[in-house]
Amino acid sequence: MKIRIPATSANLGPGFDSCGIALSQYLSIEVLENAAEWKIIHSLGSDIPSDATNLLIQTALKVAPDLSPKVLKMTSDIPLARGLGSSSSVIVGGIELANRLGNLNLSQKDKVQIATEMEGHPDNVAPAICGDFVVASYVDGEVHSGKHHFPMCDVIAFIPDMQLLTSESRSVLPTSIPYKEAVQASSIANVMIAAILNGNLPLAGRMMEKDRWHEAYRKNLVPHLEQIRLLSHEMGLYGAFLSGAGPTVLILSPEEKTDEMVRKLGKLSISATIHVLSIDQEGIQVF
Numbered sequence: 269m270k271i272r273i274p275a276t277s278a279n280l281g282p283g284f285d286s287c288g289i290a291l292s293q294y295l296s297i298e299v300l301e302n303a304a305e306w307k308i309i310h311s312l313g314s315d316i317p318s319d320a321t322n323l324l325i326q327t328a329l330k331v332a333p334d335l336s337p338k339v340l341k342m343t344s345d346i347p348l349a350r351g352l353g354s355s356s357s358v359i360v361g362g363i364e365l366a367n368r369l370g371n372l373n374l375s376q377k378d379k380v381q382i383a384t385e386m387e388g389h390p391d392n393v394a395p396a397i398c399g400d401f402v403v404a405s406y407v408d409g410e411v412h413s414g415k416h417h418f419p420m421c422d423v424i425a426f427i428p429d430m431q432l433l434t435s436e437s438r439s440v441l442p443t444s445i446p447y448k449e450a451v452q453a454s455s456i457a458n459v460m461i462a463a464i465l466n467g468n469l470p471l472a473g474r475m476m477e478k479d480r481w482h483e484a485y486r487k488n489l490v491p492h493l494e495q496i497r498l499l500s501h502e503m504g505l506y507g508a509f510l511s512g513a514g515p516t517v518l519i520l521s522p523e524e525k526t527d528e529m530v531r532k533l534g535k536l537s538i539s540a541t542i543h544v545l546s547i548d549q550e551g552i553q554v555f
Contacts, residue, residue: 269368270555271297273361274399274548275346276353277423277518278391281476281483281509282457287403288353288395289418290548291425295357297324297365298341310342323355327362331382332370340365347541349431351512356392359383364552377411379552380404384411392512399551403461418547419467421506422526424519426496429539432489437513440485453480473507473520483510490514492538499536503529 275293279285300309306320316322320329324342328335346354360383367374374382376397383393390404394413404413445453460475477497487493493510496517500508506520521529526544533542 269299271361271364271368272553272555273297273357273364273396274551275545276356276392276395277351277511277516278353279479279482279510279512280460281479281507282453282460282481283391283403284453284457284479284481285389285391286405287401287457287461288391289401289423290395290399290551291352291423292546292548293345293352293543295344295346295354295361296342297361299365299369300339300341303337303339306337306340308340308342310344312342312344312348323358324362324365327359327386328366328369330386331363331366332372335366335369338369347427347516349433350427351432351510351514351516352425352427353392353396353512355434356383356387356396359386360393360396360552364554368554380413381411385409395551397551400547400549401464416465417549418464419469419472421469422521422523423545423547424521424526424529424533425511425543425545426492426517426519426533427541427543428492428515429541430515432513432515434513437486437489440489441482442485445480449480456480469506469520473505476507476509476520479509486510486514490517492536492540493517495536495538496533499529499532503532505529 273295274290278288280287306325308318348354379397384390387393394402394404398415401418402415456478463472497508508519511518
C-alpha cells in the first residue's frame with residue numbers, strides 16, 4: 269500500500285487560516301512489512317525521526333492506538349519549513365495510515381475534522397485531503413468546508429533556501445486589529461473567493477495582494493515578497509502572495525509567461541529554488 273499526499277499552500281493572501289490549494293509536490297508513504305517496532309526508512313535528514321517518535325506514527329497512533337508496528341518507507345519532495353504544508357502532509361498521511369491499517373472507514377469529512385483538530389486550523393490539511401481549492405472554517409470545534417475547481421494557471425513557487433518556522437512567523441502577528449480594518453480584510457477575502465469561483469484570475473490575483481490579515485506584519489521576515497510582486501506586475505501576471513507562513517512566495521502565471529518569469533526570478537540576489545507547479549485536483553490518494 270502506498271499513500272500519496274500533496275503539498276499545500278494556505279491563505280492565498282487574504283484567506284487567512286481558511287483558504288488553501290493543493291499543489292503538485294508530494295509526500296509518499298509506503299507500507300513495506302510487519303515489524304516488532306515501528307521503523308521509517310527515509311532520507312529526509314538526521315533530524316527527522318525514524319522510529320515511533322516520528323509525527324507520522326504519533327498521528328496514526330492517536331487515531332488508532334492498537335495498530336501493529338510496520339516498516340514504512342517515506343519519501344518527500346515537499347521542502348521543510350517553507351510554507352508548503354510539510355507538517356500538515358505528515359499529519360494527513362498519519363490519519364490515512366491509521367484509517368487503512370485500522371479499517372476505520374473514515375469519511376473525507378471525518379479526516380478533515382480530525383486533521384484540523386490536530387493542526388489547529390484547516391487551511392493546509394483540508395486541501396491536502398480534498399485536493400484543488402478549499403475554503404474551510406473551524407469554529408466551535410466543528411469544521412465546515414467547500415471544494416471548488418481552481419482556474420487553470422501555472423503556479424511558480426519561489427522557495428528561499430532559508431527556513432521559516434510557522435511559530436516564528438506567527439509571533440509577529442497582532443493579537444487584535446480594529447473592527448473597521450477587519451471588515452475591510454474580510455471583504456477583500458470574500459471578493460477573492462468569488463473571483464476564483466467565477467474563474468476570474470486577474471481579479472483574484474489583485475485581491476490576493478491586498479491582504480490585511482498577515483502579510484504586512486510578516487514583511488520584514490520575507491523582504492523578497494515585494495521584489496517578486498514588482499516583477500510579477502511588470503510581467504502582467506495574475507498575482508504573487510506568501511505561501512502559508514512563508515518564506516515561499518507563489519506566483520500565479522499564464523502558461524505563456526511562465527518561462528520568462530522563471531528566468532527573471534533566477535536573477536534575483538536571493539538563494540532560492542524555483543519550481544513550476546500545478547494544482548493537484550485529487551488530494552490524498554492510496555494505491
